[in-house]
Amino acid sequence: MSVVQTQGAQRACYLLDALARQAQSQHLGWKPDGTTPYVNSIAVDRQPPFPGDLAIEERLASLMRWNALAMVVRANQAYGDLGGHIASYASAADLFEAGFNHFFHAREGTGAGQHRGDLVFFQPHSAPGVYARAFLEGRLSQDDLAHYRQELTGRAQGVHGLSSYPHPYLMPEFWQFPTGSMGIGPISSIYHARFMRYLTHRQLLDCGGRKVWGVFGDGEMDEPESMSALTLAARERLDNLVWVVNCNLQRLDGPVRGNGRIIDELEKLFAGAGWNVVKLVWGSDWDGLFARDVSGALARAFSDTVDGQMQTFAAKDGRFNRDNFFGQNEELRRLAQGLTDEQIDRLKRGGHDLVKIHAAYAAAAAHRGQPTVILAHTKKGYGMGSAGQGRMTTHSQKKFDGAELIEFRNRFNLPLTDEQATRVDFFKPADDSVEMRYLHERRAALGGYLPKRDATADILTKPELAAYARFAVAAAGREMSTTMAFVRLLGNLLKDQALGPRVVPIVADEARTFGMANLFKQVGIYSSVGQRYAPEDIGSVLSYREAVDGQILEEGINEAGAIASWTAAATSYSVHGLAMLPFYIYYSMFGFQRVGDAIWAAADQRARGFLLGATSGRTTLGGEGLQHQDGTSHLVAATIPNCKAYDPAYAGEMAIIVDAGIREMVVEQQDVFYYVTLMNENYAQPDVPIALAPQILRGCYRFDGWKADVSPPAEGAPAVTLMGSGAILTEAVKAARLLAGDGYHVEVFSVTSWSELARNGQACEAAMLRGEAADLPFVAQQLAASRGPVIAATDYVRAVPESIRAFIPEGRRYLALGTDGFGRSDTRAELRGFFGVDAGSIVQAARASLKSPVRA
């Protein structure tokens, strides 16, 4: 204290550092505790003046609370099963409002001076609060609010129903970021912030001055995804990132840390990871108490109070708090003496005090060199009184009786009559009221309204297929794997003047596995600090080159991060108005299975890009065994409506598919993404005529390349049809030659996409059910000219080829061979025999199906 007073803070810090070094050199094993007192990080005298009109902002926040509550209560009065949440937004309302009134910048203007907007991640179950604000702003109507969680009923009545949570897929002009699955918002926000740096460093778009804000729950911090990229954010010095963690001490079932303190725990965790931590614990009414508390009794009492107890204090009234908190000792009792019970009840936690919140946000926004987390202490169900404040069950509380509604009205001084309150009317002040004028003025000063999703991006030109993939479509029997072909294609694409710079290659520490090391030198690995060392392989043509303008995103052994990175790039067209084209190549087993939920969120966010599932299939990666061999990714991919999934066998097919994807995504600007599986098996690659492209893209074509040296079957020979995809097509071709050699009439179909065939079949069926003239499913058309039983084989579980069974021409027997079960490590030949997808098994299946009677 005296050093600080006489010689200043810097000197005090120096002495403390010196002391710590001394302690360490003596091996005392001493470490600072890491927890600071349970008080605000920003001292009262460092607090900036509040730049707004506090009274108006408080009134506005109360209106948001009311309309949000009304939305949920009314929906559940109408239909008890709709659900919705009140308590979360009730605790977060002021945290949102401070952002809306003073910090969250919208995209505004055009041209060079354009501000492309902050990115704001909203806590999903607080969505009613965001809708409530959009209602006052005039962006949503009362009818919209009345159709919260009734998207179908709404549409039937010509109204835009409101989605439960932030879903860009369902409200494409409103929500930007899907956050409904806890943990995905947090990790996503980090990778978006890092991607903005990438765009800036590569001089594609200056993202300086723009921030990423995320408001998340304290319970949500338990998700591994929430935590997993904290060190990345610090390492990359992402001072464009601010997290606000709403520490209402509760999650769904109960306290987040009943027997501990979540704020202390998060403080240590974030600080340890290298973040700037701002604790926003107490509101302004506590300032006087702290000032009078010269002996530190309050801080001591807090350090003895665990969160479970703190929650009980939130749920109880002023009297209880006087007796049980302030009643703990004489010093505290004296501090509370001048306060009425009502005043004690209304002592605000930091996250409910707009002045304190503003101070914390301002400090976070100004902080340089580190990301900031604001740990905001609040009460869950704030203001819900007996209906829910601090109650264990508050998370799911969505019913209010008349008395509770009146109590809420009184608590927030809402300008509603008893009748309006008990009827749960929505309330909007007159357009010329001071509140409404203020609301619009604040947003105008911050560039306009948000959340708002934009989808206008520049249209890119695509090189002709022949310019970058002739080697693949005119392969002339050269041996290579589809992975090798893809990597060569990507290398060529990167050289294209127009599209090349927009390509974002992403890897998760497997670039060498896929033969991509040449790209390290060619385009460099992105590093925000360049390369501060001489790489061991400096003289090599494949040298490991890191650069500030490097193009490859090397995410390390981190599929969750890599997919978040891919999502950031794949949604850049919308988030930044700058179309980028990411290619994330990974071990296919660690994609849909490992990070499937993140891919689902990317689909919701209308991502455009390529996912490349390499070393795919259960038998192409022979030696790797059970945990590496993927038999299911195509099954999951098929369930994502805007994902087009392909399992090409040949390099030429792959090139045609990638070319079509590029056109669809960056030229036609369709909201789809492509999943393409790649194999590491080398085999002869035939020419693939471009004329086949429409069939390849729809899912299958008759492959005649194997027939050249096979003698035609005799008239009346028994006929059989084989279908295969990916690496297993090569087994189907071998089987065809064996069967043809035995005198069978054989046709082979190369299936490029089971899911596209199935979708087409389902669409035809749906048209038929609607009573419309329906086309024959495409696969049925393709198979029409073939004969005999159909044997389908893939390197995936049977359910993949089974998905088209209903669309096989009538009367044909259909047998699906797949790789169900756990993988093993062995040679490809052994594995294919084991699963029954090798040529021998296909031949056997063909013979058996010809012998036994055709299914009725």
Ligand SMILES: Cc1ncc(C[n+]2csc(CCOP(=O)(O)OP(=O)(O)O)c2C)c(N)n1
């Ligand atoms: C991955 C995932 N698991 C579970 C849920 C269900 N869920 C929604 S909100 C919630 C509790 C959230 O608690 P917290 O993060 O503390 O937010 P609060 O409502 O307290 O602000 C849970 C379990 C979910 N949405 N996503």
Ligand SMILES: [Mg+2]
């Ligand atoms: Mg919580």
